[in-house]
Amino acid sequence: MIKQTETARLPLSRRQILKGIAAAGAAGVAGLPAWGAAAAEVRELIVLTGTTPWLPAYQKAAAAYEAEKGVKITFRPFPYGGMRTQMTNATQSRNAAFDIFQLDEPWTGQFYDNGWIKPIDEIIEGYALDPNILTYDNLPLWDRQQRLGVTGGQVMGLPINGNVDLFVYRKDIYDKLGLQAPRTWDEAIENGKKAVEAGEVRYGYVTRGQPTTGGQSVSYEFMHVLYGFGADWFTVDDGSLVPAINSEAAKAAATTFRRLLELGPSRPQTVGQADCIALMQSGQALQGHFVAAGMPQLEDESRSSVVGKCGYAVVPAGSLGKPVPASGVWSLCVPAGQVPERQRAAAEFIVWMLEKKQQEVFAGAGGIPTRKDIDVSGAGALRPIMEGARDSAPLARGSIRYVFAAQMLEAVEPVIGQIGSGEVEVAAALDGLQAKLAEIAKASGFAK
Structure with a gap:
């Protein structure tokens, strides 16, 4: 059962946003390999994200990863209007600045069709989508021949925030x-x-x-x-x-x-x-x-x-x-051009973020969970919002x-x-x- 946390009351300040942008822009991301270069053992993941209302909830849920897995999660937040440009530029310039992309729903078709995303079920052998993860009209499941999301398609990314x-x-x-x-x-x-x-x-x-x-x-x-x-x-x-x-x-x-x-x-x-x-x-x-x-x-x-x-x-x-x-769902995805070691580390973090425990923390901090099995009864003042989103999900069209x-x-x-x-x-x-x-x-x- 989720419990409401104080994180939902902590939107990013302008200073925090600008600090994140500056950090990402200053000489790229220090310590990352060039596109396609060899990578050492991964101890830090650089996560592109947006200055969205639910970013504090995302950060709250991800905070336990370093203690649990020994991998630091460093967020690089950008305003909405700059996110797609950052990811497109990183891909086309073969600059491995980010380990994880965060795709708004309208961007998924372009990124999947262009081969800019490495499917999670290719990175993690035998990976199958947890049946409790909502798919929002087949958003994560891509068919390369039909060039659209279909039941039974490859698992390209996972939905992190179930916006409607x-x-x-x-x-x-x-x-x-x-x-x-x-x-x-x-x-x-x-x-x-x-x-x-x-x-x-x-x-x-x-x-x-x-x-x-x-x-x-x-x-x-x-x-x-x-x-x-x-x-x-x-x-x-x-x-x-x-x-x-x-x-x-x-x-x-x-x-x-x-x-x-x-x-x-x-x-x-x-x-x-x-x-x-x-x-x-x-x-x-x-x-x-x-x-x-x-x-x-x-x-x-x-x-x-x-x-x-x-x-x-x-x-x-x-x-x-x-x-x-x-649906207006955000997905976490792995850039296709990253080195295999970093792709594996990124995919493991994404799968971890979609586990029930992390999704409960995410929901308790004001994020919209993307699993069917999240109990929202302990969400306090946020409960009606979570229930509304839950009731909307099965009705939603892409x-x-x-x-x-x-x-x-x-x-x-x-x-x-x-x-x-x-x-x-x-x-x-x-x-x-x-x-x-x-x-x-x-x-x-x-x-x-």
Whole structure:
């Protein structure tokens, strides 16, 4: 059974972040071999990671490894926008700066397809995925021929943080106004309007409307609505991907997403994940949806004015009639170009991190566990968040994971951001995006 720890209340300071970046940038990583060179016995692993809300939980869980195995774990944290660039540069320049990569879900297709990741089941002979590890729509399992994740594929990496979006709402205001927890996005919108009209909050709804580069941001929040309307980016026809983002269902989803953002700050294209968390913490917002890993901050007594006042649930449903969350899972992987000794040491650490004991520590510190057998009953104030993530996992569909995800997101992020901010007309914007996706899929060999 997990127990809540103080780590969930210790986000990284700016000084800590900058210190980590500087350490990684100063003359590379001292003591590591050149790409492909011989390696001595491994006593330290250099782990690329992100300045994510759940990094303290990751560090907490990993802290016992040195005492237990005699191998020091040194984290090199980078802002989200720089992580993929760091890993790509290290790979293409044959610079063995890192022993472990941390891949956001949209990056997996590119890294796996390019052969930049060494499969764990090739490093550790006979390794089989623990059946208690969640696979999130086959995220870790890669088929080289089909160029996608499938049941029975090779184990490429392991999911370390099981992010999905949750719906969070102010229970106290809901009770005061006699509102019911929404089952649909339309009901959430109506509840938001009522709370604003009653003068209880400034904003009726918050979620990310800010586009990003190098990954997914606003498009990820949009996917929880898109999938709930039964829509998707593509359909499959005779083995080819056919863009479907201008379907009637997708247009309805995009219109609903805009209506959600209209209940938030006047310039939604400037609202990022940290802003959503801050608006909920300060009591300015009634409700919203964002990643589960960010929600423990709402229960931080040193920073939040809404401790104990929030409810957490699976995201609402669209016209499909059932909620369909999008997974936003982070995976730990081994760079293909590292020397065998370091690959083996890295793979052993990754497997260790996914064991039940470490996942319990991780969850107790605010991370979202990726195992089915974690008892969250002792998580204290974090228990409803962990239960919401647990209940969402079997409903979740994969987010953008295509081999061409990087090119796709460059097209998708700004358009969804413009739709959310009201800068463009929905149908015309989606028609334009449809054409762009057709070009990208064809250029990557996935469409005729």
